[in-house]
Amino acid sequence: MTNLRCSFFPTALDTHPHTWSGTWPALCRGFANDRMPAPHPADADPKRYLPAICGATFTPGSTRAGANVVSIQLASVDIDNGEETPDPSGRKHPSGRPMLLKRVINSPATIGLICDELLRRRIAGYAWETWSSTREWPRLRLVLPLNAPILPDLWGTCTEWILETTGLNRWRMALDLPVLRDTARLHFLPARRPGAPSVERREIPGDILEPPTSEELVLLEPPKTTLHPWQMNALALHGSTCHPTESGKAGWAKRFRASDGNPLDLRTLDAVRLLESINCRVGPGRPWGSGMKHRTSCPWFEEHSHQTNDDSGVLFKELGRWPAWHCSHSHHSHLGLADLMEAAGVLR
Numbered sequence: 001m002t003n004l005r006c007s008f009f010p011t012a013l014d015t016h017p018h019t020w021s022g023t024w025p026a027l028c029r030g031f032a033n034d035r036m037p038a039p040h041p042a043d044a045d046p047k048r049y050l051p052a053i054c055g056a057t058f059t060p061g062s063t064r065a066g067a068n069v070v071s072i073q074l075a076s077v078d079i080d081n082g083e084e085t086p087d088p089s090g091r092k093h094p095s096g097r098p099m100l101l102k103r104v105i106n107s108p109a110t111i112g113l114i115c116d117e118l119l120r121r122r123i124a125g126y127a128w129e130t131w132s133s134t135r136e137w138p139r140l141r142l143v144l145p146l147n148a149p150i151l152p153d154l155w156g157t158c159t160e161w162i163l164e165t166t167g168l169n170r171w172r173m174a175l176d177l178p179v180l181r182d183t184a185r186l187h188f189l190p191a192r193r194p195g196a197p198s199v200e201r202r203e204i205p206g207d208i209l210e211p212p213t214s215e216e217l218v219l220l221e222p223p224k225t226t227l228h229p230w231q232m233n234a235l236a237l238h239g240s241t242c243h244p245t246e247s248g249k250a251g252w253a254k255r256f257r258a259s260d261g262n263p264l265d266l267r268t269l270d271a272v273r274l275l276e277s278i279n280c281r282v283g284p285g286r287p288w289g290s291g292m293k294h295r296t297s298c299p300w301f302e303e304h305s306h307q308t309n310d311d312s313g314v315l316f317k318e319l320g321r322w323p324a325w326h327c328s329h330s331h332h333s334h335l336g337l338a339d340l341m342e343a344a345g346v347l348r
């Protein structure tokens with residue numbers, strides 16, 4: 001039987017992982033009870049005092065941080081059924097990006113729909129309604145065990161393999177993808193608000209997912225993120241996708257000038273310096289295809305849910321091509337190099 005490894009936290013305030021190892025049935029027994037928040041001050045958010053699980057194992061003695069993740073063996077899918085759309089009143093952030101409002105999507109995914117799909121595919125999982133779920137706006141968590149641990153660098157690609165294999169791609173718009181991709185993310189165990197009915201939960205019998213090997217995962221093509229119609233419009237307007245091109249001075253790049261007034265050749269643009277000039281963190285480069293890839297922060301992180309200032313940005317550099325940048329937060333998928341250059345101002 002598969003031996004699973006993951007981490008538990010007594011509350012969200014505790015950053016020291018308690019490593020757990022055991023079987024899937026043993027883990028499921030732990031999901032079967034409704035938890036209660038630990039004693040907390042009257043004015044505190046009770047949710048922060050709930051026990052939580054993380055699908056990752058961390059370097060011994062370290063704290064819960066992405067950099068300390070050794071491997072991941074549980075996928076926690078956050079089905080929050082929310083979407084962010086520009087405020088109809090047209091309010092804008094100081095950056096000029098539209099202010100976003102979160103609302104429930106049309107035809108939200110339900111625990112029945114998700115579990116029936118897994119059952120049909122004979123895939124083991126455990127689903128429950130989360131603390132903030134309501135009848136009008138159902139919010140679910142689905143835990144999927146893997147029969148082998150995944151290295152953090154391959155986790156993003158592995159999540160796409162999981163969504164494809166489980167059929168969850170059908171509800172892609174209902175999923176919080178950055179949460180799924182965040183290796184060090186905490187997920188609260190099933191918990192009931194005082195006075196609320198018992199948490200709805202389902203254990204789905206089936207086989208434990210068998211992920212591709214590391215060698216196979218590196219060869220998988222990461223799929224395109226689905227864009228909202230308004231993001232498609234923004235893309236058409238700004239042309240902010242970064243095409244490899246024969247000429248470094250083509251298209252939208254003509255709008256940008258170097259400090260000497262001459263057109264910029266984007267093939268030689270120092271994108272790391274560009275990002276740093278707008279106070280972005282740029283991580284060390286790692287080989288990617290024939291070029292390099294860097295994790296970066298996002299200059300517009302204040303627009304992320306919970307203002308998360310994470311390493312959601314990815315910069316790709318390849319010799320002789322324009323650099324490419326994107327933010328993995330779903331409502332930033334329309335932003336690219338052109339937006340960074342606009343934000344930097346000095347290059348205009």
Ligand SMILES: [Zn+2]
Pocket residue numbers: 298299300301304312327328329332
């Ligand atoms: Zn962003």
